[in-house]
Amino acid sequence: MCAAPVHKDQGRLRAFLEAEARAAGFDGLRITRPDQVREAGSRLAEFVARGRHGTMQWMADRLEQRADPARLWPQARSIVMLAMNYAPGHDPLEILECKSRAAISVYAQNRDYHDVMKGRLKTIAAKLAARTGADVKVFVDTAPVMEKPLAEAAGIGWQGKHTNLVSREFGSWLFLGSIFTTAELPTDEAEADHCGSCRACLDVCPTDAFPAPYQLDARRCISYLTIEHKGVIPAEFRAAMGNRIYGCDDCLAVCPWNKFARRASEAKLQAREDLRAPELAELLALDDPAFRAFFSGSPIKRIGRERFVRNALIAAGNSGDRRLVPPVERLLADDSPLVRGMAVWALSQLGGSERIATLRASHGPDSQAEVEEEWRCALTGTGTTAWRKKAS
Template sequence: MRVTRPDAVPELRERLPAWLDAGHHGSMDWMRERADQRADPATLWSGVRSIIVLGMNYGPEVDPRVVLGQRDRGAIAAYAQRRDYHEVVKGKLKELGGYLSAKGDVRVKVFVDTAPVMEKPLAAAAGLGWQGKHTVLISREAGNWLLLGAIYTSADLVPDAPEADHCGSCRRCLDICPTDAFPAPYRLDARRCIAYLTIEHAGPIAPEFRSAIGNRIFGCDDCLAVCPWNKFAVRAGEGRMAAQADLAAPPLAEFARLDDAAFRTRFAGTPIKRTGRDRFLRNVFIAIGNSGDAALAGLAEDGLSDSAALVRGMAVWALGRLVPPARLRTLFNARGLGETDAAVRAEWHLALGVTPGTTGQPSS
């Protein structure tokens, strides 16, 4: 942990609005709604005098990119293979906050992604690390696998010195991105980021990104995994944050038929549950379509009857990549002609190569 002042990052007042005005936040409207409080901690709480930032390393035991070559299995971001970090990190912050409060007339407010707090710039100002070219915090001791939380306190604490940028000429994190989500070093366009698309984005994922997603069904670790500073990382010894072995490389077939109750049971206590069943199955069917495994086509056919249009649409896309045109045409005649959702009908047009507004005759 490190300490900083609430006024340590005055440039946020310009940087954050510029990022928002560029539309790089995508559909995350909550980033704009309280932007003034994000840019200025004192606007969030006028009583803050110091900010304590905590970072906990969750580095994986093996390179998470290994599973990307196993196309019939799903790749889940390393942080999501564990218990939801919000409750674990918040518990530690509350313990520290209670210690501070017991020392005298000290007030504290604890935050872990539950308020408009810019944890990464504050952590960099506190010397916990620096924001790399991929915008993620990097620590010389803990690499860039860091979970962050913050304590705003009325205590007047001695601040730590900020950490210098040690990225140098390295640009591995930028070059490895499958969707070119970095328009420039130190700038992320969330609209092109696989982590955003598979977790935060609520609707259908644009066709231009689907192939690049591969078998990533929840998040993406590529820019994190390639960072050379990870070789110095010392992993946290928090038993409650141990990775679940059954989420390291789960078979796609395990998830394709999950109903809402089964989804909630399967992912109880993990970050995956918060995203919801429909978005998750959307991602699963994109991965099935990218698998090249015709044996998984039956799962996609079942997906055509799903109650969620979002899932049905991605099942159509998957089938368009796994079955012969004649089989796709038969399925369209059996199920697609009666489809009532406009977005799903558009997916049928895309898969069949037909002109929108027709009844499904091949276009010239």
């Protein structure tokens, strides 16, 4: 096999890459090698073996490639990791007190970050290839690449106790992308762990999704439940979700390192004003065409209208706002059994046992067992026990 290309002036090449990264809107660039994340593979294997990946079967299906970047592309000699800051200019937890409005994770209030980053990465990669003669491949969270361990190995940050990447410059607010290349590039030192004795991210989690520091059980995570999980959300977690309808920023937002994060450039990642605190009533009224149109260009579109309205109905049930009863009642006749079932639950939480009985009589038995179970729980007042965090 031919030797990997080595650029004659590594210092100038590094300066070139950093300048191109800045020009493309990236806030950090570091370099590592494919063999620098071996321990991450064993941690991932244990995560999957314990079933903590939930229904994310894609993690198990390509486990070996995730564990070892060399299996994904054996010819790769260097990995350029790039980071883009998306720190908000406000406290993202304030919205949790506005019960009739929806809390959407900060990252999803912007354009889909895959679309924002991939084209820019391809531009940098093409220039790297032209200058070195090396082959390149670009990845942005759409291939079996473990971006966070690679970013740690490259020195961009470290994986905190919440398992997300933390940076001394940008806190917990970073998008990551990578350029794999056959070029031999000078590497950076790995970043050390700076979490210390802090456990703010662990203690704030509404559903106690961290079995131990640096471990996550996705099955309990609100981000997983609202985005990845396709079916009925277990009753024990619904009250804890509050008005979080897409993702959860709690563990990110309380990280003390965020005090060093500069607000992301509005020109680079501008949040949509209508996604900062949308009214639940408006979201509940979205049919499929309206959902697709409203979330065009947004990562939210990927979960589909059914899961999205499911999440909004849980938020409505937690709101205590009786004004939401009419739009929720209309969804009792929705085509989706998942939506119908969550509408039943939401109405049971908004109160009025007599009204529940009347609605049951008018709608009659449902053909789907999961919807019937929600009716049974609503009529008997069972099955709605909220998750209560363990005492610290």
